Amino acid sequence: MLEALMYIWGAWIVFWVAIFISGLIFPPEYRTPHHNGLWIVFPEGWDDGLTPEEALAVLHHELAHVRRGDVWVNFARLLCFWPTSRAERHRQELRADDEVEDRVALGTALWKLSRDGFDQFRAKRLLGSQDANNLTSGMDEHQRKESE
């Protein structure tokens, strides 16, 4: 029985490693920079309309993901049948935002690049909140609105 479970787990790992590698070879289309686990991908034209300060702030946000190892933490969790929840992914974004020194530049960049309500929430938080230590300030409210 244990041996069968180990084979299933091994197949699960091989499956996700293959997905990960195929994502490196055939990257999904992103409009904004992202860390794929090995390097930061900068899609063509991602910084159109951004000031140099805003582009730098976006780069610093991605470097925060690299330092924090978010991609690898999420991947390890997936391999252990404990996928990262959407709320936790959102917290990872907020933590990476908080590591960027130029909050205003990141906030305006996010506002320009925003694809969804969460990006707009992050922009407002960076531009409006003076309380950088309150990581999830307003997040419950944002998630409640999004689920409506």
Ligand SMILES: [Zn+2]
């Ligand atoms: Zn991010």
